[in-house]
Amino acid sequence: MRNRTDAELAALDVPELLRAGLGDGAAGRGELFGDGAVAAAIALDEAGAVPRSVSFLAGIVRSGGTAYAAELAEPLPRTEQTAVIRPWLTTAAALPAVFDEQVARWLEAVAAVLALRAAARVT
Numbered sequence: 001m002r003n004r005t006d007a008e009l010a011a012l013d014v015p016e017l018l019r020a021g022l023g024d025g026a027a028g029r030g031e032l033f034g035d036g037a038v039a040a041a042i043a044l045d046e047a048g049a050v051p052r053s054v055s056f057l058a059g060i061v062r063s064g065g066t067a068y069a070a071e072l073a074e075p076l077p078r079t080e081q082t083a084v085i086r087p088w089l090t091t092a093a094a095l096p097a098v099f100d101e102q103v104a105r106w107l108e109a110v111a112a113v114l115a116l117r118a119a120a121r122v123t
Contacts, residue, residue: 004035010046012039015091018106022092022099033109040088041113047081051115057085058107066103067093 014036021032044054053076061069069075070089074082092103 006042009035009039010042012036014040014043014088018088018091018103019095021106022095022102023097024099033106037106037109037113040110041117043084044076044081044110045114045117047084048078049076049081049084049114051111051118053077053081054085054107054111054114058104058111061089061100061107062104065093065100066098069093 012035017028017032017036017039020026020028021036022029026032057069057075060072060075066089070086070093075089076082076085089103092098
């Protein structure tokens with residue numbers, strides 16, 4: 001993994017990272033949970049999402065499944081946040097085998113990065 005700027009990370013294709021990183025023995029899992037989680041956090045941060053909303057969504061994925069979460073009218077509180085996250089949920093839900101626990105863990109990783117970004121702005 002190399003150091004990337006926020007702009008470089010924001011340009012990553014999160015749906016492609018999800019396709020490559022979800023599943024048993026997925027070759028792209030490290031990148032999905034590393035740079036992919038940061039890229040997702042940057043996009044959600046720009047949309048004004050807060051970590052607890054993303055963590056709450058992870059719980060919904062864990063209990064109801066990725067497909068269920070993808071079908072919610074507003075998986076996140078605001079329209080612009082939903083516009084960011086819906087393609088990720090639909091991509092993950094469309095995989096041949098859905099790994100809901102992995103999606104939930106990834107969302108929790110995104111929420112953690114989002115929280116770190118918020119804390120860094122405060123200090």
